[in-house]
Amino acid sequence: MSPGKGENMPVVEFTDTEFMICSAARLLEDRKTFFVGWGIPQVVAILAERLYTPHVVQIFEFGAVGPQSLTPFVRGTMGGPSNIYRSLQWTNMNWAFSYAVNGYIDYGMLGAAQVDRYGNLNSTFLGGDYQRPRRRFPGSGGGNEVASFCWKTIIVLKHEPRRFVEKLDFLTSPGYLQGPGAREATGLPKGTGPWRVVTSKALFGFDEETKEMTLIGVLKGLEPSEVLRGMGFEPRVSHQLLELEPPVPAELSLLRDEIDPSGLIIRGEKMQARR
């Protein structure tokens, strides 16, 4: 599915969430396994399966292995019948995570309230202290397992500068911790870690040597400086920046008409770009 090219392509309108979902779906590889969290990752998995990776095997922490989820996506579903339809296996949480612990899971995906330069994530609280936080969030859920065990973790979050911080208020799920070698030194499985950060404006990777977050792509029409402005730390910038295509019609019609017609997940801030 290659996005349209041309001089006088029309302006396309989409939400920030739709762009993140499409951008994330394009990263997956076919015939690989994918640990799917609640919410946005569920929609990414369905979109990718329909358009790009028909043989991707989805695994859910509540014990569904390889479902062929039905659409429309049922709002709030978590292990409901359309979510876990025609699975290969129905099991439980300890066994579902065991696949990840033993190296069977290629990709994982999760969101967060804060991320730092090494891809460490906070989904626990903001401000105040642990006992009296200013804002308290649900916490790890299964996110810590996804970030610890999957070979490649994809982080998805809205591009708000305040989310990119020098120091997290709480480290919920590990990225590269304090830098090269720190994950392994702390006892986490070797060769794992954050691989991409998908935002509503850009795409980041991690430098192989320093493990620092590195800007590798920008939404078509945006300047890198617009993306980097206000971030709480200065990420590295790749010499060759990708131009990220805005959502293509096939992606948008699937998302809007088939997967999430109620707009529960895909709604968000309006954006536009020229194809």
Add this chain to the structure above:
Amino acid sequence: MPAETEVRFIHPDDFRRWVKENKTREAVDKLMTEREAVARFVPDGAYIANDFSSLTRGPQALIREIIRQRKRDLWVCAVFTIYDSPLLVGAGCCTRIDVGFLGYGNYIGRAVSTGKVKVFDYTNGVLASRLLAGARGITFIPVRNFLGTDGLRYSGAKVINDPFTGEPVCLVPALNPDVFLVHVHQADVHGNARVFGTNLFTLEGAMASKRVIVSAEEIIEPLEFRKDPARTTIPYFLVDAVVHSPFGAYPGGLPGRYELDLEYLDLLGAIQTDEEMEDYLEGHIYSIKDHLEFLQKKVGWPKLKELMRKAAIKEGYQ
């Protein structure tokens, strides 16, 4: 153990002795009402765990009964207790939560901020592992995650050098709840039980807990279990009480039987203030005698029929 934390822990020999002295091996009739099961087996101060979630096959009728009986000082293992943990805290039933996933909405977040409830942060997988250790009768289980996190400081986990690799490994303490609450598709009066679909830790939770309350959508004959024993999820001798609770997972869904009620879940998700919480509890729980009256007055047959009709997928649930 860091000063900031409290850990629920029972020596395995104490648990074994408790099982020997308190869990009957006789296949007796354990059928009782929600009211009796909760009154007998959920004391104030109890540590409770459940399966599966507020949205899917959760023991919602039992949770409402706990609130109705105004239990106090409960400690909750929160994995997918999305709407249950706010209600239990809002009703003043719960003062401590071991967090995998705290819960949904602003109410529960603010309850933490104001100190109404104390939290101890683990992860979903770590809590499932703790229950597995509790079920296996061992005092801890090693895990290769949770390392490098701030949760280590606010939980019962310890990091040691693995005697086999020489590398750091995280040990998490076994969890043996006082009470495990589970809603199942089918049970007999002795407590044999079947769940269909996926689960979080139905067997681990039941095996690890001192008391098990099963609420069942349907009561079937004991012989049915012997005809298809591979499908028995929980054997009767783990179970203390069997409650017949049709629509016991409402407003969540029961796979293959009825879908979740999104409108009602939105009503729960919208609760923000103590006043709104009190209004909900008064109108939907305290002023309602029992589960049957709740279904009659607060849900109604047309809605229940609609939710049954929406549960069109039957594969795997028969």
